[in-house]
Amino acid sequence: MTTESISLTVNGQPRRMDIDPRTLLVQLIRDHLGLTGTHVGCDTAQCGACTVHVDGRAVKSCSILALQADGTEVTTIEGLATGDELHPMQQAFRDCHGLQCGYCTPGMVMSAIELLKHNPQPSEQQIREGLEGNICRCTGYQNIVKAVQQAAGA
Amino acid sequence: MHPEGIGAPVLRREDRRFLTGRGQYVSDIVLEGELHCAFVRSPHAHARIRGIDSTAALASPGVVAVYTGADMAADRVGPMVPLWQIPGVDGKVMNEPPRWALSRGTARHVGEAVALVVATTRHQALDGAEKVEVDWEPLPATVDVRDAAKEDAPQLHAEAPGNLCVRFQRGTKAPVDEAFARAAHKVSVEIINHRIICAALEPRAVIASASATRGLDGHAVTIWSATQVPHHIRKFVSEQLDLPENAVRVIAPDVGGGFGTKGKHYPEEIVLAWAARKLERPLKWVSTRSEAFVSDYHARDHATHAELALDADGKFLGLRVSTLAAVGAYVSTVGAAVPTTVYTAVLSGPYRIPAIFAEVRATFTNTVPTDAYRGAGRPEACFVLERLVEEAARQTGIDRIELRRRNFIPVGAMPYATPVGPTYDTGDFIRLFERALVLGDYAGFPARRAEAAKKGLIRGFGIAYFVESSGVAPSKYAGMFGARAGFFDSADIRVAADGSLLVMCGTHSHGQAHATTFPQVLASRIGVPLSMIELVEGDTGRVPYGTGTFGSRSMVIAGSAIYMAAEKILVKARKLAAHMLEAAEADIEHKVVNGLGEFRVAGTDRKVTWPEVSRAVTYAHNLPPGMEPVLHENAFFDPTNLTWSNGAQACEVEIDPATGVTRIISYIGVDDIGTVINPMVVDGQVHGAIAQGIGQAMFEEAVYDRESGQLYTGSFMDYTLPRADTLPSFISETDESQPCTHNPLGVKGCGESGTIGAPASITSAMRDALEPFGVTGLEMPFTPNKVWRAIQQAKTKAAA
Numbered sequence: 001m002t003t004e005s006i007s008l009t010v011n012g013q014p015r016r017m018d019i020d021p022r023t024l025l026v027q028l029i030r031d032h033l034g035l036t037g038t039h040v041g042c043d044t045a046q047c048g049a050c051t052v053h054v055d056g057r058a059v060k061s062c063s064i065l066a067l068q069a070d071g072t073e074v075t076t077i078e079g080l081a082t083g084d085e086l087h088p089m090q091q092a093f094r095d096c097h098g099l100q101c102g103y104c105t106p107g108m109v110m111s112a113i114e115l116l117k118h119n120p121q122p123s124e125q126q127i128r129e130g131l132e133g134n135i136c137r138c139t140g141y142q143n144i145v146k147a148v149q150q151a152a153g154a
Numbered sequence: 155m156h157p158e159g160i161g162a163p164v165l166r167r168e169d170r171r172f173l174t175g176r177g178q179y180v181s182d183i184v185l186e187g188e189l190h191c192a193f194v195r196s197p198h199a200h201a202r203i204r205g206i207d208s209t210a211a212l213a214s215p216g217v218v219a220v221y222t223g224a225d226m227a228a229d230r231v232g233p234m235v236p237l238w239q240i241p242g243v244d245g246k247v248m249n250e251p252p253r254w255a256l257s258r259g260t261a262r263h264v265g266e267a268v269a270l271v272v273a274t275t276r277h278q279a280l281d282g283a284e285k286v287e288v289d290w291e292p293l294p295a296t297v298d299v300r301d302a303a304k305e306d307a308p309q310l311h312a313e314a315p316g317n318l319c320v321r322f323q324r325g326t327k328a329p330v331d332e333a334f335a336r337a338a339h340k341v342s343v344e345i346i347n348h349r350i351i352c353a354a355l356e357p358r359a360v361i362a363s364a365s366a367t368r369g370l371d372g373h374a375v376t377i378w379s380a381t382q383v384p385h386h387i388r389k390f391v392s393e394q395l396d397l398p399e400n401a402v403r404v405i406a407p408d409v410g411g412g413f414g415t416k417g418k419h420y421p422e423e424i425v426l427a428w429a430a431r432k433l434e435r436p437l438k439w440v441s442t443r444s445e446a447f448v449s450d451y452h453a454r455d456h457a458t459h460a461e462l463a464l465d466a467d468g469k470f471l472g473l474r475v476s477t478l479a480a481v482g483a484y485v486s487t488v489g490a491a492v493p494t495t496v497y498t499a500v501l502s503g504p505y506r507i508p509a510i511f512a513e514v515r516a517t518f519t520n521t522v523p524t525d526a527y528r529g530a531g532r533p534e535a536c537f538v539l540e541r542l543v544e545e546a547a548r549q550t551g552i553d554r555i556e557l558r559r560r561n562f563i564p565v566g567a568m569p570y571a572t573p574v575g576p577t578y579d580t581g582d583f584i585r586l587f588e589r590a591l592v593l594g595d596y597a598g599f600p601a602r603r604a605e606a607a608k609k610g611l612i613r614g615f616g617i618a619y620f621v622e623s624s625g626v627a628p629s630k631y632a633g634m635f636g637a638r639a640g641f642f643d644s645a646d647i648r649v650a651a652d653g654s655l656l657v658m659c660g661t662h663s664h665g666q667a668h669a670t671t672f673p674q675v676l677a678s679r680i681g682v683p684l685s686m687i688e689l690v691e692g693d694t695g696r697v698p699y700g701t702g703t704f705g706s707r708s709m710v711i712a713g714s715a716i717y718m719a720a721e722k723i724l725v726k727a728r729k730l731a732a733h734m735l736e737a738a739e740a741d742i743e744h745k746v747v748n749g750l751g752e753f754r755v756a757g758t759d760r761k762v763t764w765p766e767v768s769r770a771v772t773y774a775h776n777l778p779p780g781m782e783p784v785l786h787e788n789a790f791f792d793p794t795n796l797t798w799s800n801g802a803q804a805c806e807v808e809i810d811p812a813t814g815v816t817r818i819i820s821y822i823g824v825d826d827i828g829t830v831i832n833p834m835v836v837d838g839q840v841h842g843a844i845a846q847g848i849g850q851a852m853f854e855e856a857v858y859d860r861e862s863g864q865l866y867t868g869s870f871m872d873y874t875l876p877r878a879d880t881l882p883s884f885i886s887e888t889d890e891s892q893p894c895t896h897n898p899l900g901v902k903g904c905g906e907s908g909t910i911g912a913p914a915s916i917t918s919a920m921r922d923a924l925e926p927f928g929v930t931g932l933e934m935p936f937t938p939n940k941v942w943r944a945i946q947q948a949k950t951k952a953a954a
Contacts, residue, residue, distance in 0.1 A: 022277075036182035037175015039410070041355045042443035046870035049355060077175035090173040094165055097838045100665030102172030103356040103410030109173065124883070131878040135870070137355045137411050138665045140845030141878040143838060
């Protein structure tokens with residue numbers, strides 16, 4: 001098996017490793033780095049559970065090769081909180097009961113942060129449209145929308 | 155009131171783990187030396203296996219082993235036995251053709267597992283699976299239940315002539331015939347309740363680890379499975395491997411959504427457990443979404459003819475229901491129970507119907523087996539009834555709201571014995587119905603409809619009422635319907651010297667917030683902060699007895715068990731408090747003051763606190779004669795009746811006739827779930843249930859090619875799930891005026907409500923919207939394409 005070398009920063013830590021060039025970014029994150037907060041819910045880039053930030057942009061990490069992230073800064077759900085203090089979006093999800101089984105939650109939080117970055121004061125409809133790339137099967141989205149509204153107000 | 159106790163909207167204690175990426179789902183677990191598994195699955199709906207050649211696969215890099223059904227047969231691994239053996243008519247039990255975890259000779263649906271490939275990495279296992287050569291002989295297939303029941307249909311099982319699994323009847327025929335004979339009005343409907351796929355966001359996953367010498371924990375095999383029912387899986391696997399039940403340990407860690415579909419036994423669990431014992435290496439399998447679509451159990455899939463008899467005033471006289479239900483290729487765990495006992499038990503719904511007779515023919519089809527998915531039989535029953543009511547309103551000219559009012563079982567008639575068996579203990583249906591109409595501003599609907607019409611948009615108002623058999627289930631009744639298990643649940647409470655409590659329950663939380671709500675019950679009763687309570691679930695190695703989480707049962711059954719065990723704890727604690735205070739036991743009062751428990755000599759200020767009693771009983775320095783040290787009690791709650799959750803669902807839709815696109819303007823759920831333990835969590839459950847009900851009504855449909863038996867809707871690109879921008883915000887309210895009378899908490903199940911009512915309420919709204927335009931016969935799911943076509947057809951017809 002041929003391998004290629006990759007360097008990137010994940011949650012502030014520089015990482016360098018040799019990988020099978022077929023490795024997807026989500027596989028690198030989960031299997032090579034052991035950051036299992038990033039989830040896989042489908043195989044057609046539809047569900048958004050694997051959403052992470054690459055150079056500050058929300059990306060479905062199942063839909064790019066790890067090598068495409070060479071030289072980038074990647075943030076996963078594990079990199080959001082500062083010590084015990086949750087990121088305001090994480091806190092808002094908790095305050096508003098925006099999660100149940102927790103499986104879509106990391107991707108949903110990452111997408112929601114990106115959403116507010118581009119539109120700090122979104123309407124309910126804009127929030128709903130902004131999150132349509134992330135599937136949640138538990139909440140009916142209502143409390144997720146509420147959480148994003150709270151985070152936008154914070 | 156305890157500030158964190160029953161009724162308080164306490165934030166969830168489990169959230170931090172999930173929000174920081176520290177949840178631990180099966181696929182997140184890595185065992186030392188693990189190997190990876192991939193399954194070879196049937197590409198045919200029905201085919202004989204002439205042979206399987208593993209040579210190329212075994213030569214593939216990293217492949218360690220390839221196993222087939224023949225290997226499992228050689229080791230005498232038992233079949234996949236259903237949990238229920240349903241009794242049919244004439245004393246005949248259901249046909250139960252053997253189902254093998256890996257096919258033996260014939261595959262009967264696309265996606266059936268036929269071989270296992272074990273390799274060093276997941277990629278290598280998948281590559282190896284590509285190289286297993288199966289010599290297939292395709293056979294004629296039948297996937298539509300109406301086709302499968304025909305005389306000339308391809309036959310799936312020699313043991314099941316006519317593809318019949320079971321012919322099941324409920325109610326009494328003669329009074330129904332009599333009711334129809336004297337009826338002023340008779341209405342009938344033909345209904346398809348289409349097949350849907352649960353699609354919990356976490357794909358299923360299994361790890362199995364085995365040691366011939368039995369590891370430190372003494373188990374012959376340990377299984378981690380994304381399941382709702384670890385104790386059921388323990389039972390099945392131990393039976394299949396012919397091991398003592400206690401030699402098998404099943405752990406269900408964090409599970410990413412269950413919805414019933416993960417509450418069943420799956421082939422992968424036994425295949426990995428068996429293969430792990432052969433290889434003495436931990437094995438891991440993680441489903442892809444693509445294989446989930448063809449291997450996770452599907453749901454619904456009924457074809458029903460139903461008739462309702464009414465008198466001249468619109469009072470219901472009799473109901474006759476005949477249903478063809480697809481069980482799929484094999485009888486799954488609860489697959490035969492859902493369309494028979496579960497479905498027919500709620501055919502009276504909220505209505506007084508003096509005579510009911512139902513017949514169900516559960517039928518084999520060359521599809522993935524069907525089984526319980528949120529609602530499970532109750533959405534189908536609600537849909538039949540509500541469709542009949544609306545049809546009766548149309549035919550008799552009695553307003554559909556008024557017709558329901560005339561026929562609701564009044565609160566004064568409770569307890570009410572239905573003619574299909576169950577007795578409802580409580581319920582004030584008319585009260586919740588009227589409340590939903592207020593919240594939905596039904597009075598203002600004509601004005602809104604007219605306003606929308608000015609913009610060329612079509613509005614409809616929908617209403618439905620459901621009664622749900624929740625809190626599953628009294629073991630006695632389950633036994634009568636062929637259950638091969640009891641349905642009680644357990645709570646084991648252990649108190650430490652500092653007064654902190656460890657609670658162990660046989661249920662499992664996969665989104666329902668048990669780690670918050672179960673301790674709320676205990677905190678209220680004992681008088682401790684939530685931070686002093688830990689809950690353990692989902693591990694048969696730590697919780698010996700349990701049934702799992704499904705059928706809206708957890709708070710009803712395990713919550714009641716917690717309450718009962720806490721009572722036993724308090725009896726002993728009171729005895730010790732009397733000893734400590736040198737008072738008579740009869741004079742000791744247990745009180746919770748500001749959330750803290752204390753034992754006081756009545757009428758005095760002499761008291762000992764909960765931590766003081768806990769320390770005294772655990773140190774055991776000075777106990778009354780005969781008292782054993784520590785506070786450790788358990789309780790088992792087996793209900794005497796199901797709980798009868800019920801609710802009204804109202805909604806308003808707006809259709810753009812130019813595109814067929816429907817917008818849900820408002821959606822209201824008013825639920826009677828008895829006592830509410832945590833209103834925030836209940837709201838979340840209600841929202842999710844409504845969303846899944848709307849999913850079936852508006853978007854979701856599992857479509858098989860009627861000839862080839864191929865599943866067209868095999869990915870999230872073809873199978874449409876509700877998304878944030880296709881759902882509205884819901885209004886949900888609970889009514890606590892009718893607590894359950896047969897459990898100590900007064901609770902009724904709350905997990906499924908909207909999933910039961912929404913298909914009926916949305917259909918009601920769509921028909922209300924479109925019937926004035928001549929659209930008839932429009933059925934779920936109401937996709938833009940279907941709605942637009944129906945409108946065009948009606949226009950063409952009107953013009954002709």
